[in-house]
Amino acid sequence: MNTEEKIAYERWAHIQEMNLDDVMTAIVDCLALVDAIKNRDYDGIGQLVKTRIDLKAQRIAELRVLDTIVTPWIDQGEERASYQMAFAERVETMFRRKEDENQGQLSSNFGGTC
Secondary structure, rough: OHHHHHHHHHHHHHHHHOOHHHHHHHHHHHHHHHHHHHHHOOHHHHHHHHHHHHHHHHHHHHHHHHHHOOOOOOOHHHHHHHHHHHHHHOOOOOOOOHHHHHHHHHHHHHHOOO
């Protein structure tokens, strides 16, 4: 097994071994998660938690295999800005779809002369 395969295995193993404390330490400082909760953005919440869990597992796997951590932890400011930008884009896309649907309904109601 090469180093990359060992890290992949250890990453998987750590996720299998995780308990509540491990999950909590992975997400405890996630300001973007608070934003997602306030926005009731359940897809965003899931993605943020997944990213944090995967990163924690990657770092533990590196420590187990390499005896050092190579992957840096998440910068909270960058993570929050990235989440806010992605959320804003999703909201904008949703409004555009609704606008297009409403425009289509108006056109069909008036014989396409709107």
